[in-house]
Amino acid sequence: MREMTFVDAAREGLAEEMARDPSIFVVGEGIGVRGGNFNTTVGLFDLYGPERLRDTPISERGFTAMCIGAAAGGARPVVDFMFIDFLTDAFGDMFNQMSKLQWMSGGRIKMPIVVRGCVGVAPSNAAHHSGNYYPFFMHVPGFRVVMPSTPADAKGLLKTSIRSDDPVLFLEHKSVLTLKGPVPEGEHLVPFGKASVAREGRDVTVVGIAFMVRRALEAAEELSREGISVEVIDPRTLAPLDIDTVLASVRKTGRLLIVDEDFAPCGAASEIAMQVMERGFDDLDAPVKRVNGLFCPAPYSPSLGEHIVPTTTAISQALRDLLAE
Amino acid sequence: MAFEVVLPRLGWNMEEGTLTGWRKKDGETVRAGEVLFEVESDKAVQEVEALENGVLRIPADSPAPGTTIPVGTVIAYLVQPGEQVPPRKSGLAAHVAPTLAPSAPVSAAPMAAAGPPEGSAPDVQTVPRHAQERSGRKHRAISPRARRVAAELGVEWSRLRGSGSSGRIVERDVRQAAAAEIAVEGGSRMSSGVRASAPATLTTEADASELVRLRNHFTSSRTPVVPSYTDIMMKAAAFALQEHPGLNARFEQGSFVRWATVNIGIAVDTERGLVVPVVHGVQSKTLVEIARETADLIGRAHSGLLRPEELDGGTFSITDLGMYEVDAFTPIINRPECAVLGLGRIVARQVVVDAEAGNVAIRPMVALSLTFDPGLADAAPAARLLQTIKQCVETPYLWLAGR
Numbered sequence: 135m136r137e138m139t140f141v142d143a144a145r146e147g148l149a150e151e152m153a154r155d156p157s158i159f160v161v162g163e164g165i166g167v168r169g170g171n172f173n174t175t176v177g178l179f180d181l182y183g184p185e186r187l188r189d190t191p192i193s194e195r196g197f198t199a200m201c202i203g204a205a206a207g208g209a210r211p212v213v214d215f216m217f218i219d220f221l222t223d224a225f226g227d228m229f230n231q232m233s234k235l236q237w238m239s240g241g242r243i244k245m246p247i248v249v250r251g252c253v254g255v256a257p258s259n260a261a262h263h264s265g266n267y268y269p270f271f272m273h274v275p276g277f278r279v280v281m282p283s284t285p286a287d288a289k290g291l292l293k294t295s296i297r298s299d300d301p302v303l304f305l306e307h308k309s310v311l312t313l314k315g316p317v318p319e320g321e322h323l324v325p326f327g328k329a330s331v332a333r334e335g336r337d338v339t340v341v342g343i344a345f346m347v348r349r350a351l352e353a354a355e356e357l358s359r360e361g362i363s364v365e366v367i368d369p370r371t372l373a374p375l376d377i378d379t380v381l382a383s384v385r386k387t388g389r390l391l392i393v394d395e396d397f398a399p400c401g402a403a404s405e406i407a408m409q410v411m412e413r414g415f416d417d418l419d420a421p422v423k424r425v426n427g428l429f430c431p432a433p434y435s436p437s438l439g440e441h442i443v444p445t446t447t448a449i450s451q452a453l454r455d456l457l458a459e
Numbered sequence: 460m461a462f463e464v465v466l467p468r469l470g471w472n473m474e475e476g477t478l479t480g481w482r483k484k485d486g487e488t489v490r491a492g493e494v495l496f497e498v499e500s501d502k503a504v505q506e507v508e509a510l511e512n513g514v515l516r517i518p519a520d521s522p523a524p525g526t527t528i529p530v531g532t533v534i535a536y537l538v539q540p541g542e543q544v545p546p547r548k549s550g551l552a553a554h555v556a557p558t559l560a561p562s563a564p565v566s567a568a569p570m571a572a573a574g575p576p577e578g579s580a581p582d583v584q585t586v587p588r589h590a591q592e593r594s595g596r597k598h599r600a601i602s603p604r605a606r607r608v609a610a611e612l613g614v615e616w617s618r619l620r621g622s623g624s625s626g627r628i629v630e631r632d633v634r635q636a637a638a639a640e641i642a643v644e645g646g647s648r649m650s651s652g653v654r655a656s657a658p659a660t661l662t663t664e665a666d667a668s669e670l671v672r673l674r675n676h677f678t679s680s681r682t683p684v685v686p687s688y689t690d691i692m693m694k695a696a697a698f699a700l701q702e703h704p705g706l707n708a709r710f711e712q713g714s715f716v717r718w719a720t721v722n723i724g725i726a727v728d729t730e731r732g733l734v735v736p737v738v739h740g741v742q743s744k745t746l747v748e749i750a751r752e753t754a755d756l757i758g759r760a761h762s763g764l765l766r767p768e769e770l771d772g773g774t775f776s777i778t779d780l781g782m783y784e785v786d787a788f789t790p791i792i793n794r795p796e797c798a799v800l801g802l803g804r805i806v807a808r809q810v811v812v813d814a815e816a817g818n819v820a821i822r823p824m825v826a827l828s829l830t831f832d833p834g835l836a837d838a839a840p841a842a843r844l845l846q847t848i849k850q851c852v853e854t855p856y857l858w859l860a861g862r
Contacts, residue, residue, distance in 0.1 A: 388604045388630055419604040419630045420623070458624045 135316035141173050143285035143317040144306065147292040148212065149178060150320070152186065155210060158296060159186040161197050162214030171216045172252055172311060198224035198249075202232050205247040210296060215251030218305060219265040232301045233276035245276075248295045250304040252311070253281075254345055254395060255432045255443050259308070264432035266396035271303050272373045272405060278302040278326055279373040283347040285315040287370055290324030298326070307345040307395075327374035331383070335365035338453055339383040339390045342368060343402055346393040346444065353449040364453060372402055377409045381417070384410055388419030389456050395443050398426035420459035425452045461545050462511045464535040466528055469500050474620070476500045477527045478534060483509075485517040489537065496534075513537030516544045530620070601628040612637040612772075613720050613740010637720050637740075659838065660830045661845050662787040665852040667805045667825040673855045677746075686750040689725060689779050689802070693749055695851035696800055697721040697741040698858035700775060703844040705836050707774045710795045715835050718774045724793050725753055726778035727760040734760040735793050737773040781805060787826040797835045800848065801828035825852065 138146070152158045160175055166189040169176030179187045190197040194215070201211035215221050221228070228249070235243045255264045271277040278300050282288040288306070295302040332347055333354050342350035347368040354364035365383050369376060384390050390410060392403035403424040410422060425444045432442055466476055477499040483489050494506045495515065509515075517535045522528050536544050601609070601616055605628050609616040614637050621628035670691065677685050700707040700721045708717045721742045724735040736756035738749060759765050776793045781804035790801030803826030812820045827849060831841040851858045 388602075416603045416607040419602045420627075455624075459627070459629075 135318065137314050138285055138317050139311065140285045140288045140313045141311045144288040144292050145174060145176065147289035151293055151296045152178065152182060157208065158210045158212065159188065160212045160214055161188045161190050161201060163190055163192060163216060165189060165214045170214060174214055194220050194223035195227060199227040201247055202227055205245050206235055206243050210246045212248045212250060212296065215249065217263045218251035218253045218267060219262055221249065221251060229274060233274050236276065244299040245301045246299045248302045248304050250306065252308045253305045254307040254309055255427065255439065256308040257436055257439060258434055259432065260434040261431035268303065268305060268372055269396065269401050272402065276301060277373055278371065280304045280371050281344040282370060283310055283344050283368050285313060286317045287324055289317055290322045291370065294323050294326060309345040310348065324370065326371045327376050329367050329369045329376040329379040331365065331379065332368045333364065333366040335363035337363045337387055338457055339365045339367060339387045340453065341380055341392045341406055342366060343394040346395055349444065349446050349449055350393050352446040353453060356446065356450050357453055362457065380406060380410060381414045384414050385417045388417060390422045391452055391456050392424045393444055393449055394424065395427040397429050398424060401426065420456060423452060423456050425449055461542060462513060462537040463533045464495065464537060466498060466530055466532045466534060467507060468530040469498065469505050473500050473530055475527055475529045478522055478524050479504060480524045483515050485515060487515050489513065489515050509537060511537050514540055518544060599628065600626065602630065605630045605633045609633045611739050613743040615743065658792050658830045659833050660789045660828055661842055662826060662828045663845055663849050664824050664826050665849040667823045667852055669855055670852050671805065671823050683747055684750045684754065686746045689777060690746060690750045690753055692777055692802060693723050693738065693741050694746055695848055695858055696723060696775060696777060698851060699844055699847035701742055702847050703840060705840050706798045706831060706844050708797045708835055709774055710797055715797065722772050722774045724773035724776035724796065726776060727757050729761050731763060734765065735773065735776055736760050736765055736769050737771065739772060775799065777802065787828050790828055790830045792830055792832060797832040799830050
C-alpha cells in the first residue's frame with residue numbers, strides 16, 4: 135500500500151468528501167489560499183474557491199456560531215481551529231448550542247459539524263498553543279471526540295466525522311502530523327467506538343492516547359527485549375469509548391497502564407480506569423496505573439518542555455513497576 | 460553500602476525457619492558464595508550463601524541460633540570495611556524485608572525549581588509507589604484476579620505468600636501454588652518418546668448399591684441441584700487421587716509434572732465430536748458446586764461456547780459410557796493428562812455375596828476401567844488408585860468425610 139503522512143492522509147479524506155458532497159465547506163484562519171497553517175487544506179482552494187474554503191478574521195466565537203447555524207440549516211461545515219486552544223473562545227456556543235440543539239429539538243435538527251484542530255505539546259509552542267482539552271468534550275453528551283494516531287486512521291476517521299450527523303471534535307496531535315504510514319486509496323471509513331490493538335501482547339496492557347500510542351509502542355519494543363510482552367491499544371475515539379477492547383485485553387493480561395499526555399485529574403485515564411474497575415474488577419491483578427503529562431501549562435523554554443510529555447523511558451519504567459505490583 | 464542478610468524462603472510454601480547456626484563470625488570478611496549460616500525448614504537443614512562480598516555484622520538483637528523466625532527477617536548485614544551497621548528502627552517484626560526490593564520512584568520531579576503553585580494537585584507523572592505501608596495491613600491482600608483464579612483452580616490462598624510489591628498475592632502466586640512442581644522421579648530425564656508407550660487399562664467391578672442409594676437421597680431431598688453419577692464420581696476420583704497423588708499429573712515438555720490440585724475433565728459427546736471441559740480444583744469444591752459447574756460446562760460444550768481455558772489444565776478425566784449399555788472398556792487418555800477413568804452402566808446383576816453360605820443376591824453393579832500411562836506409574840500404584848475408587852463407590856461415606 136502507498137505511504138503518506140498523517141496530514142496528507144487527512145487532507146485526502148477531506149478532499150474526497152468535498153468532491154462527494156457540495157454541502158461541505160471549511161472555515162478558519164488561513165485555510166484558503168494559504169492552505170492552512172498545518173497544510174490541512176493545501177490545494178483545495180484551487181479546486182473549490184472561497185465559497186467552500188472561507189478565510190475568517192480572528193473571531194472564533196463568531197465563525198463557530200455561524201457554522202452552528204449553517205449545520206442546523208443543513209450544511210456540513212468543517213471548522214478548522216488550527217490550534218485547539220482557541221476553541222475556548224467559542225466554548226459557550228459549542229456547549230449550549232452545538233451539543234444541545236439535537237436533544238432540544240427532539241432530533242429534528244441535526245448538527246453535522248466537524249471542529250478540527252491541533253492538540254498537544256510541541257517544542258516552544260508554550261502555554262497558549264499546547265492544549266489538549268479533550269476531557270471537557272468527553273464529559274458533555276452529544277460530542278464525538280476523535281483522536282487518530284496513524285495516517286490511515288486520520289483519513290478514515292475524518293471521512294466518518296464529516297458524514298456524522300453529530301458534532302465531532304477531530305483532534306490532530308502535532309507530533310504525528312508528519313508520521314508516515316500506509317493509507318488505503320478511495321473509500322476508507324473507520325467507525326467510531328472501535329479501538330485498534332496496535333500491538334498484541336500477553337503480560338500487560340497499555341492504552342495510549344493519540345501521540346502516546348507511538349511512545350507506548352516504542353516502550354513495548356524496548357520491553358520485548360527484556361522478555362516482557364506488552365499489548366498496546368489505541369482507542370482512536372474517546373467518545374464513544376470502546377471499553378470492550380480494553381476489557382478483553384485486561385482479561386488476558388490482568389494489568390493496565392494508561393498513558394496520556396494530557397493532565398491527569400478528571401482525564402481520559404480516569405474514565406477508562408473507572409470503567410475497567412466497574413466491569414473488569416475480577417480480571418485485575420494490580421491497580422490500574424497511569425502516566426500523564428505534568429500538571430502545569432506548557433513552558434516556552436525547550437529545556438523545560440522536554441519534561442512535560444511522558445517519555446518512552448518513563449513509560450517503560452512504569453510498565454516494569456506495574457509488573458512488579 | 461550495607462546489604463541485608465535475611466532468612467530466605469527455601470521452597471514456595473515455607474513461612475518460617477529455624478536459624479540453626481552461623482558459619483561465619485561477627486566481623487569476619489566474607490565473599491559472595493561462601494556459606495554464611497544454616498537454616499532448618501520443615502524439610503531439611505540447608506546452607507545459605509552470602510550474596511555479596513563484605514564484612515559480616517550480626518547485631519546484638521539478631522535472633523539467637525535455635526530461634527524460629529519468619530521468612531524475610533533481617534538477621535545480619537554485610538557492610539564495607541569501616542562502614543556502620545544501619546540503625547534499626549524497631550524490633551524484628553518491622554524488619555521483615557519485602558519479597559521484592561522496592562525500586563526508586565519512576566523519576567524525580569524535574570520541575571522542582573519552578574514548582575507548582577501552592578494548593579495545586581501534584582503531578583502524577585511521578586506517582587509514588589507503595590502508598591500503603593506493609594505494616595498496618597491486617598488482612599492478607601489478594602488481587603481480585605488472583606482471588607478469581609484461586610477459586611477456579613481450587614487453591615486455598617489464605618496461606619500463600621504474595622509476591623506483589625506490597626506483599627499482595629497476585630495471579631502468579633496462585634498459579635505457582637496450583638502447579639506444585641514435583642517432577643516425578645526421573646521424569647525430567649525422560650524423552651517425549653515416553654508418550655508413545657502404550658497405555659494400559661485395569662478393570663474392576665464395584666457394588667453400586669450405596670452409590671445409588673446416595674443419589675436417590677439427593678433426588679428426593681431438596682438439594683439446589685441434583686448431582687449426577689458423574690459428579691459424584693468426580694468427587695470420589697478427586698479423593699482417590701489425593702490418596703494416590705502419583706497419578707494426578709500432566710505430561711508437559713518431556714516430563715511428568717504432578718499437580719497439587721485435582722482438575723478433572725469430563726468427556727462430553729457433542730455434534731462437533733468429543734469435547735472435554737475441565738472442572739478445576741475438584742478436591743475443594745462441594746458436590747453442588749461441581750454439579751452446577753458441570754451442568755454449565757456441558758451445556759456450553761453442546762453449544763460450542765466454551766472458552767479455551769475451560770478445556771485446558773486437566774490432570775485426570777472421567778468418561779461415562781453407561782448410557783450406551785457399555786460395561787468395561789478401554790477409555791482413551793486425554794493428553795497431556797496421564798490417566799482416565801471409564802464408567803460403565805449401573806446394571807442389576809446376580810452376585811455372590813457369601814460364598815461359604817452359598818448366597819447370591821441381585822445388586823446394581825458398575826464396571827470401572829482405569830487407563831494409565833505406564834511411563835508415569837507402574838501397574839501396582841494404578842491398581843491401588845482403582846481400588847480406592849472402587850471403595851468410594853461401595854462406601855461413599857468414606858470420602859464424604861474428606862481427608
